[in-house]
Structure formats: structure tokens, C-alpha cells
Amino acid sequence: MSIQNIAVVTGGNKGIGFAIVKELCEKFDGIVYLTARDESRGKTAVQELNKHGLNPAFHVLDIDYEESIKKFKDYIVEKHGALRPGARVVNLSSVCGHLSKINGKEPYATKIRGRFSNPDLTEKELCQLMEEFVKAAKDGDHYAMGWPNSAYVVSKVGVSALTRIQQRAFDADTSRPGIVVNAVHPGYVDTDMTSHKGPLTTEEGAVAPTYLALLPSNNDVPKGAFVWKDKTVVSWKKDLPSGYTF
Structure with a gap:
């Protein structure tokens, strides 16, 4: 488990979410997760940011489905520990x-x-x-x-x-x-x-x-x-x- 600062942006593959991911990648001291419902669109968005020298992590997340939320939560806890003070x-x-x-x-x-x-x-x-x-x-x-x-x-x-x-x-x-x-x-x-x-x-x-x-x-x-x-x-x-x- 890696104890690092993390930021998570839901709906990060386009629109305001994508712009937030971009700005966080430029300013945040830690790992930025771009999440999206669709894996292909999400990874395409990551690749677009990579062209600008930015390197967000990616994970599928559909906040309309509890199972998707649970999978992402379990992943974050296992990899980074619980969300902290x-x-x-x-x-x-x-x-x-x-x-x-x-x-x-x-x-x-x-x-x-x-x-x-x-x-x-x-x-x-x-x-x-x-x-x-x-x-x-x-x-x-x-x-x-x-x-x-x-x-x-x-x-x-x-x-x-x-x-x-x-x-x-x-x-x-x-x-x-x-x-x-x-x-x-x-x-x-x-x-x-x-x-x-x-x-x-x-x-x-x-x-x-x-x-x-x-x-x-x-x-x-x-x-x-x-x-x-x-x-x-x-x-x-x-x-x-x-x-x-x-």
C-alpha cells in the first residue's frame, strides 16, 4: 500500500471534469485519478493529457452503480489507504x-x-x-x-x-x-x-x-x-x- 496524496475526478473524460483533471495534474502534489464510466473514452482522455506531458491515472467509475463505486473504493483503500483527515x-x-x-x-x-x-x-x-x-x-x-x-x-x-x-x-x-x-x-x-x-x-x-x-x-x-x-x-x-x- 502506497501512502500518497490522491485526487479523484468523476466524469473526467470530457467537459469540466477533463479541465479539472488537467489543472490538478499541473498543480496537485500527488496522483490524480481521471475516472469515467466508459473505459475506452477514459483512456483516450488520459492519452490526450499525456500529449501535454501530464500523467493522470485512470480507473473506471460509474457513480450510478453501487457496485462500481465499491470496486473503486476497494481499489483506493488497497492501493492508498482510506480517505484521510x-x-x-x-x-x-x-x-x-x-x-x-x-x-x-x-x-x-x-x-x-x-x-x-x-x-x-x-x-x-x-x-x-x-x-x-x-x-x-x-x-x-x-x-x-x-x-x-x-x-x-x-x-x-x-x-x-x-x-x-x-x-x-x-x-x-x-x-x-x-x-x-x-x-x-x-x-x-x-x-x-x-x-x-x-x-x-x-x-x-x-x-x-x-x-x-x-x-x-x-x-x-x-x-x-x-x-x-x-x-x-x-x-x-x-x-x-x-x-x-x-
């Missing part, structure tokens, strides 16, 4: 993951936002919220019940809420102190997902996520926060400041 976790959210985007019919939307922002919200309760949206969307009355007209918005608000839950759990884990989790809005980036309509390059979209991944061990701020593309912390509960759109 002082780790940094960056959850890729979106402007759509801001709480204000829960904007269905009132007063029901306010009640839903209150449930999401409950400081004692549990992961089980968060899953219940997501299941409630799925059912309401299937029934066609989601907006009347307070939900927005976008599954993407609800999924990203869920990611932002999960970030807060995870940080609270790590804060309580005295066996692994100093673990910091943040959610980040990378900006509206020119990727396949945005149908290449975003004005930002993938390199620009990687700036804030990489900054959070490389927070020094003696710096635990921001922590459990919603971070904007320019690295500033934005209140998740309050309305977005003027000018904060994409």
Missing part, C-alpha cells in the same frame, strides 16, 4: 442548485425551501424530498405543490443540500478531522450538457472547483458552502445578489 470534497452544483430556484406555487414553495434548508435535515429526509418531487412530477401537479418546472433544478438543489449534510457529518467525525465539503457553481460553460451554449470555456469552469479541491490543510473556509464561479461564497438561503445569474 484533511480531505477536500467538491460537489459540482449549479446556479440551478441555489435554494431560490425552488419557485413553484406559493406558499408551498416556501415550505419546501424550508425543508431543504433545515439545519438538521438528514440524508434520509433529503431522499424523501426528492422522491416527493418525482411523484408530483409524474402526477403532473408538481408546480401546484411548490416545485419548479425542472428536474435538473431539483437535482442540483439536492446536491447543494447534501453538501451541507455531508459537512455536518464530517464535523462530527472526530476520527477524521478537517474534512471540508463545498458545493460549487462553475458557471455556464460550453459543454455537451449545455448544447455548447455556455459562454465560458471548460478551463474557466474548472477554476472554482479546482480552487476548492486545493484548499490548504490549514484553511477550512469556505466549508459546507455554496461557492460561486469567481470563488466567492454566496448565501444559499437568501436570494441571489443582483448580477448573479450565470
Whole structure:
């Protein structure tokens, strides 16, 4: 077993993920794992980075499947040991993951936002919220019940809420102190997902996520926060400041 610093990027074969891998390879003192669902695409991405003198490691990882996650986790533990104190976790959210985007019919939307922002919200309760949206969307009355007209918005608000839950759990884990989790809005980036309509390059979209991944061990701020593309912390509960759109 090799005790080394490691960085793991999910979905690292293209888009923002690929740009994050590239920047981490340039700045991170340790091994960078580019992970992807498809082995061929992942290895092709590694080869592309090799042309620039960068040498990420590769491993298959499909976060939609528990077995894939377990295989990768077992590999990391065997090769590098468990994830350690002082780790940094960056959850890729979106402007759509801001709480204000829960904007269905009132007063029901306010009640839903209150449930999401409950400081004692549990992961089980968060899953219940997501299941409630799925059912309401299937029934066609989601907006009347307070939900927005976008599954993407609800999924990203869920990611932002999960970030807060995870940080609270790590804060309580005295066996692994100093673990910091943040959610980040990378900006509206020119990727396949945005149908290449975003004005930002993938390199620009990687700036804030990489900054959070490389927070020094003696710096635990921001922590459990919603971070904007320019690295500033934005209140998740309050309305977005003027000018904060994409």
C-alpha cells in the first residue's frame, strides 16, 4: 500500500471534469485519478493529457452503480489507504442548485425551501424530498405543490443540500478531522450538457472547483458552502445578489 496524496475526478473524460483533471495534474502534489464510466473514452482522455506531458491515472467509475463505486473504493483503500483527515470534497452544483430556484406555487414553495434548508435535515429526509418531487412530477401537479418546472433544478438543489449534510457529518467525525465539503457553481460553460451554449470555456469552469479541491490543510473556509464561479461564497438561503445569474 502506497501512502500518497490522491485526487479523484468523476466524469473526467470530457467537459469540466477533463479541465479539472488537467489543472490538478499541473498543480496537485500527488496522483490524480481521471475516472469515467466508459473505459475506452477514459483512456483516450488520459492519452490526450499525456500529449501535454501530464500523467493522470485512470480507473473506471460509474457513480450510478453501487457496485462500481465499491470496486473503486476497494481499489483506493488497497492501493492508498482510506480517505484521510484533511480531505477536500467538491460537489459540482449549479446556479440551478441555489435554494431560490425552488419557485413553484406559493406558499408551498416556501415550505419546501424550508425543508431543504433545515439545519438538521438528514440524508434520509433529503431522499424523501426528492422522491416527493418525482411523484408530483409524474402526477403532473408538481408546480401546484411548490416545485419548479425542472428536474435538473431539483437535482442540483439536492446536491447543494447534501453538501451541507455531508459537512455536518464530517464535523462530527472526530476520527477524521478537517474534512471540508463545498458545493460549487462553475458557471455556464460550453459543454455537451449545455448544447455548447455556455459562454465560458471548460478551463474557466474548472477554476472554482479546482480552487476548492486545493484548499490548504490549514484553511477550512469556505466549508459546507455554496461557492460561486469567481470563488466567492454566496448565501444559499437568501436570494441571489443582483448580477448573479450565470
